[in-house]
Amino acid sequence: MKRLIMIACMAGMIALNLAAASGPDINKLNYPELNQINIPPIHKAELENGLRLRVVRTDKLPLVDIRILVAGGSVYDPAEKVGLASMTAGLMRIGGTKKWTGDELDLYLDRLGINLDVQAAGDYFSVTVSCLRKDLDTAVSALAQVLRSPRFAKDKIEEMSTRLSSSIARRNDEPNGIASREFDRVIYGKDSPFAPVLEYAHLAAIKRADLEACHQRFFAPANMLAGVAGPVDTEEVQAVFQRHFGDWTHKAEVPAYPEAKPNPTKARVFLVEKSDLNQSTIHIGHLGTLRDLEAEPAQKVFNAIFSQGMSSRLFSRVRTKMGLTYGVGGGIETGERHPGKTAFFTFTKSESTIKAIRAILEEVEKVRAEEVTSGELKEAKDYFINSFVFQFSSPARILNRELSREFYGLPEGYLQRMMDAIKQVTAADVLAVAKEFVHPDRFRILIVGKEAEMDGKLSELGDVKKVDITIPPPPMEETIPEATPESLARGAAVIKQAFDTVYKGYRSLKTLRTVADMKMSVPQGTFDVTLETVTRFPDQRYTAMTIMGMKMETVINKDKGVVRRMGQTQPLPQEQVEAGRFGSMYHMANHADAYNFQYLEPATVEGTTYNVVYVTPVDGKDRWRKLYFNQQNGRLEIEEQVSQMPGSAGVAREINSDFREVSGIPFAFKSVSKVKDKTVAEVTVKKVEVNDAVDESLFNLE
């Protein structure tokens, strides 16, 4: 919620040979020599137990800033426990310590204005502490508690788990977040440690013992590199750290760094359909490489000329000349320990999606075909040379760079050598780098947007794959045993019996019309709803739902569907068309081969015993239903599935009663749905018409 709109304002640049132009007198200005850059020294010290200290003195303000890098991080999370490092880090801060509860620590730190934070990045944990100079000892004492003896209290684990759960639910709310997340998965692969996505199943799998183990695995003195900046001497810093960390002898066991496996997908274009948008978010790129000290100077010059900053080609073309976007950028980004990405991004109104993508692709072709101009080259190099002084803009900045350098094992003097090398970069070098590190034939293009309003067919750009961003529901409370040929055969037999006897009417069903009243309980309150469903089998259905005077209609006609509300018609996502068909009585009766019917142990509910069948689709999609057939009369009296009701997460159990036969088929005229014992819906059927004539115009998709 910013009060300012921060704008990077620029016009694009036409590449000009500036040396030849006779510009304004601005070129005649004489600048004095730059005053000397006094680089404060970085003092090094080390405790006996291996904890390394790097201290920079700055007397600007009575504040001390500490930053500690600890080898570890999210790349080491096991695949089934994504989020372990993040949770561990967060809980080290909020979960309390051996001495103090989380609340006591919060109170204590707030009282003194001390900021203390533990975060998990990909390759490392980052611990930051900021305090008044006079509180240095106190702050380091608290820091030691947090790092050495976290409590991982149960109620704090619950707090964190709840919040992480909520953040999962929110992850599809904004197009930018969706695009970044899904693009990384397209590049690195869906289960890659370099594109992790937290799911409910991961949260359920992470136990307190895992958090403790993670903490033990990584947090140890010899695995910590600490930077301290403030009005402090190295001796004092060493003494303070010695006092609170000196007797810590624990050893870390950092596992082997995971390998990057390229995503073998053959598709080129990936679409995330989001029909509430009028602007597309676009990422284009491919898997990149590791940092290469030889190639880096030319890569940096390439990025400055091609895609980064106000003078770059992409900016100049897509934003300034074409006016298609407010933001465009990217470049050759190398990775420190796992391959980076060569990628570009932009966003533009739906109607110029393909136009913007083509513009970027054309610019890529151009920069790979011809050398950049001498004007462009000079401007980029001058930029690096003249802005070099900002690398030393503050002691904290110098210190942070040094910490990273040391952490990743870059050679001393790396920065100066890079600057010197940049001065030598030629247009030929830039062309070579463009050819070696940017491969349009490997590009994958990810778009989040509304396809119906785009300027053309995405298939023009290559094979299209639709990305389903539906959030997988939380895992069931109970675990279903592995299916065996026997259990599948038995389950199939139960189903066959049902449709041979009690429900045989479904085999030859032509049409069905039901009218019902429903009481629906959602977080906003309880609402009265009327429902009307008209089905013409096998694959046409019309549903009208009226709530508070507003009618919402859904029409499914073969493989397509639309939703109509308030005069607006929108396509129904393919996902929902298929989900609607799954597990319906008609479909199971007539397409039994599309299903796995797994027999489970019979269940007794309120005195009645049921045959229980667990239904999943043969095509492997993540759907399921559980059907309970009354052993006495064969009626389907209980059904379970993942709750579709807003505001309720978990399994919905539907109890059917008041069965009446209509044209030989038993229908439940009353049905109550509960999630975790809370009633979410009560349906009272008013009318059932079997095989009557129906109005075909209802299934019109317009």
Add this chain to the structure above:
Amino acid sequence: MKRSIWVALILMATTWLAAADFDPSRFQDRIHEITLDNGLKFILLEDHSVPIASFVTYVNAGGSDERIGIFGISHFLEHLAFKGTSEVGTTNIEAERRLMAEMDRLFDRIRTEKDSLDPDEKKLEALNAELEKLKEEGAKYVKSNEFTSILTRNGVVGLNAGTSKDYTVYFYSLPSNRLELWAYLESARFTDPVFREFYKERGVIMEERRVRTENQPVGKLIEELQALAFKDHPYHVGVIGPMSNIEHITRRDVQEYFRTHYHAGNMVIGVAGDVTPKQLRKMAKKYFSGIPAGKRNPLVFTDEKPQLGEKTVTIFEESQPWLVMGYHIPSVRHADFTRFQVLNYILTTGRSSRLNQRMVKEEKSALAVGSMAGFPGSKYPGLYLVFALPNSGKTTDELLTTIDEEIEKLTKEPVSAEELDSAKTRMKVTVMRQMQNDLYFMMGLLQSEVLQGSWRKAFEAMQEIDAVSTEDIRNLAEKYLVRSNRSIARIEKRQETQEEVSQ
């Protein structure tokens, strides 16, 4: 004794002494004022530790100074202020001006046709095609981006600008030996700007509105909240303005707005870094004397009368729920403003703050909570925002009830001395942290200079914070945090179809 009581006793014994540790006058000694004959004031913060300098041009004009039909023009102008001058950014200014005038005449005709009762689509198509041709022709004389290009090649860092409802700021940093370059370019662009590439830039601004507002549920929510909370005062419109106005603004409108607001009496310039007063005075006199003199523009006189009752709006989006509320509060010039900033640290900022403690930690009803004083601005009476995100399965209603209870508590019992002390300490340390960065610090000084009458007011912040009492906080809650004074805006999730139920 309980552990927590021990902790409290220990804390009481170590109260924070503001003055002993930190003397802000160290900074005051390094600040100089320079005023030119045309009334243009410069504020210099000397810092010779690194040979860099940061520059901020603060214009006392923003969204509040607009009127219907040209909402968004301050921001539009901000974009155009990077397009150069009659010297920078062109190969032939006469040809350019001729073409720009033609384009503008054409646009007037397009507007007239479009705004008529029964627009002729064919005619519009033809006119637009003509405009496209003129744009292409005009582009031939434009050296796109020369302004930023010159700065880039000279090592500019952080080249950026911002527009709010209260002001427009332009800023960047350069190696300090480029002082004259800054003086040359900055004075040129505010004496002799040429608003070229006007029609292209309109497209860019429309995309900006789409990305910030129309395609983000929270962006939409904020725009709704502003519109709801303010009936008369210009704070009721977002800075970027509605699409219809963005589409209708003319170059002439921008030039007029520029002349009205960008003059020496309505601007203050800040320089922070490796520059001496002597150096700055020389450059200021040489280059900035051409900025037209003028008196500080008056405040907008349309004010917002007290709400007659609580207002609320709910929007249904493809998003999880959000709850935001705004209470009308005074401007930054009123003593209560600082008190509201201290209240932030009692209410929502920090793990031990009240709403955090109850809603995030104990009841686990909220994913996050927050608050802020002075939305969408502080030059005029704005809003005190309180917002909360429900955890899954929790409702905005529940959160609202809890917040109401907590506010009630604030009015009934004064907060404890420890709580207030803790809030003050955190706020003072935050103020101190902001002084670590010369550019941010300078922005704060300019803000104080223009909105409070003097940059020296920024140094009174510590005393003002210290002076806040527990009774002040109680009075604040009682006076302002009342239901009739608030506007509530929510996002609720759009309902899905009920396929499964109707089988």
